[in-house]
Amino acid sequence: MLELSSVTVGYRSEMVLTDLDLAIGTSGAAITALLGPSGCGKSTLIRAIAGLEPLSGGAISFDGEDLAPVPVHRRDFGVVFQDGQLLPGRTVTDNVAYGLRVRRRPKREIAERVGELLELVDLAGFGSRKAAELSGGQQQRVALARALAPRPRLLLLDEPLSALDRQLRERLALQITEVIAATATPTIVVTHDHTEAAMMADRIAVMEAGRIIQYDVPEKLWRTPRTESVARFIGCTTICDGAVRGGVLDSSLGSVPIDLPDGPVRLGLRPEAVMVGPVTGGRPVGRAVHVASLPDGVRVRLSTAGLELDAVSDIRVEVGADVGFTLDPNRIAIITEASIGCR
Numbered sequence: 001m002l003e004l005s006s007v008t009v010g011y012r013s014e015m016v017l018t019d020l021d022l023a024i025g026t027s028g029a030a031i032t033a034l035l036g037p038s039g040c041g042k043s044t045l046i047r048a049i050a051g052l053e054p055l056s057g058g059a060i061s062f063d064g065e066d067l068a069p070v071p072v073h074r075r076d077f078g079v080v081f082q083d084g085q086l087l088p089g090r091t092v093t094d095n096v097a098y099g100l101r102v103r104r105r106p107k108r109e110i111a112e113r114v115g116e117l118l119e120l121v122d123l124a125g126f127g128s129r130k131a132a133e134l135s136g137g138q139q140q141r142v143a144l145a146r147a148l149a150p151r152p153r154l155l156l157l158d159e160p161l162s163a164l165d166r167q168l169r170e171r172l173a174l175q176i177t178e179v180i181a182a183t184a185t186p187t188i189v190v191t192h193d194h195t196e197a198a199m200m201a202d203r204i205a206v207m208e209a210g211r212i213i214q215y216d217v218p219e220k221l222w223r224t225p226r227t228e229s230v231a232r233f234i235g236c237t238t239i240c241d242g243a244v245r246g247g248v249l250d251s252s253l254g255s256v257p258i259d260l261p262d263g264p265v266r267l268g269l270r271p272e273a274v275m276v277g278p279v280t281g282g283r284p285v286g287r288a289v290h291v292a293s294l295p296d297g298v299r300v301r302l303s304t305a306g307l308e309l310d311a312v313s314d315i316r317v318e319v320g321a322d323v324g325f326t327l328d329p330n331r332i333a334i335i336t337e338a339s340i341g342c343r
């Protein structure tokens, strides 16, 4: 178990992490994503866990051992940064072997382990190539192999995919999770992309302004974001209040059956939770103010009940037309810390 209690870290007088608490299970190949907007302190947190930033307050422990007196190289944590930080003029083999050489492992063991890892990251046969001669995706796979070579007890990945193009990112995200599973290494991966977080992680810790505000399995995070800002961060573009009575949710955006106890609720709506259809009796109506044809369907911005609402559509919609819409109760997010108003 990695436990952070009241962790505070600052640069000069400005505090970046303030009283941050988080407990992460570290058995097997569990992957935790650290998700949050740019500048919220994700990299600072990873660096603090790795021992690269001193704490101004609080404590970090691993399996009950306080890490304060344990220097970086004794923590047995593997770290991969955004740009891999390989030794560019050295071979792939030298790079992967680096951590084993500094630990003075026998030559034969190093050769075997390097071979095993290059196989695992799909770079067998690349051992004698210079790191600088590889593509960005290949370099990140070498960095992953290098971090895993000494069998770390925790792997820390700081935005390992952010320098790569989207298609490659998705492929590499899956490959990284396979490698982590094969080596059974507990991992924390930093990302600002919630889809990437869900592709890779078993649990997601959402960070905002130097604190963890929610730590949940992905399904729970999508369905029940704790605050409006978490809801917006995971893609809800409209926040609206409603009330449940007798299994029916009523709001200014219509009524839908829902499996929730009676009482006021606050909804977060992603475009996928709002489906456009023809204007028929009983269905709420909105005016299309913007229409975009995306690869996975038509996205419509509706003006209705004094607010703007993003929706998806299977039918052709013209800007300025009135259309009907319905909420999909299975895709609505229910914000657990409620207050009143629609925006």
Ligand SMILES: Nc1ncnc2c1ncn2[C@@H]1O[C@H](COP(=O)(O)OP(=O)(O)OP(=O)(O)O)[C@@H](O)[C@H]1O
Pocket: 011, 016, 036, 037, 038, 039, 040, 041, 042, 043, 044, 045, 192
């Ligand atoms: N070495 C440093 N010296 C001074 N301030 C720093 C330093 N490193 C980071 N900061 C500041 O700390 C805050 C958090 O930065 P950090 O890199 O931890 O955030 P992040 O969530 O990882 O952001 P991003 O997603 O953009 O990488 C920012 O305001 C940043 O400017």
